[in-house]
Amino acid sequence: MSSDPDTDEAVEADPADEDAGGRVPVLLVRGDREYLVAPGGEQGTDLGVLEVPEDVQPGETIETHLGDAFQVRRLRGPDLFHHFERTGAPMVPRDIGLVIGETGISRGDRVLDTGTGTGVLSASMARAGASVVTYERNPEFAEVARENMELGGVADAVDVRTGDLTEELEELEDESFDVLTLDTGDAASIVAHAPELLVEGGFVAIYSPFIESTREVVETAREAGLSNVRTRETIQREMQFDDRGSRPSTAPVGHTGYLTIARNV
Missing domain, CATH: 3.40.50.150 (Vaccinia Virus protein VP39)
Structure with missing residues (x-):
């Protein structure tokens, strides 16, 4: 799913202790493309397939199978x-x-x-x-x-x-x-x-x-x-x-x- 970022911010704290399974989804961002994917998941895009590692961390970069890079961001309230x-x-x-x-x-x-x-x-x-x-x-x-x-x-x-x-x-x-x-x-x-x-x-x-x-x-x-x-x-x-x-x-x-x-x- 793709969407434009929004500047409104909701008051928030960290997610409920990041889920016992450690599989709280992360955002994969490239330009105006944004995808919300759980660690260990896979996301098809027009730039190729993204395979998200189980141990993915915000701030990292992952690439599609065609070599296009996406930035990993932590999920936030908005x-x-x-x-x-x-x-x-x-x-x-x-x-x-x-x-x-x-x-x-x-x-x-x-x-x-x-x-x-x-x-x-x-x-x-x-x-x-x-x-x-x-x-x-x-x-x-x-x-x-x-x-x-x-x-x-x-x-x-x-x-x-x-x-x-x-x-x-x-x-x-x-x-x-x-x-x-x-x-x-x-x-x-x-x-x-x-x-x-x-x-x-x-x-x-x-x-x-x-x-x-x-x-x-x-x-x-x-x-x-x-x-x-x-x-x-x-x-x-x-x-x-x-x-x-x-x-x-x-x-x-x-x-x-x-x-x-x-x-x-």
Whole structure:
């Protein structure tokens, strides 16, 4: 799979101890070509076949059987956005960075997530050191997400469950999570149970592209007794630099969604 590099960076730590098998994929890069391949794997390209050694290390150079060289790079968070198989529109790196930054997700945290989709958010949180339980209603999407967790080297840290979280709430209330992340249309019905799901001081982060569902989430969070409830629109403008001068791009404004954060205190 080929893609252009992206400059957005998500907050991240090293992958979950680099996987017990030491087979966390690496990026093979030459110009605008990028391939994500596990050590010991093989990748066909228009420049020939790449055979990746079991002991390959970032910074090395490997060649195709036709002699064309590729640089080996360590997998980083934004690469997941470009290389995961998609089952919908994944959360973009800048918004993932906001979720992780606003909730302080770090090593040792337990996260409950729903609306897995492609799984970029779940994988990014696992790379930050958390263990994640994530629910996806669509069985096909859930299977793709599991494959993506393998690809991202975080399968041991992310439990992708097929099902509707709203039907599992009573059982999960016996557990405790540090963070609850929601990217689903019925988020408000789950937010109502946040005090029972979260440890004291735990955070809930709700992502929605629509203002109507965001308002419902905010009202429910307040009724549930959550504190520090706040919503921000996630928006960025790309800058243009040329011989005439510097200015924001005239392309459409980069709205991606609304992020609501609340805390169980």
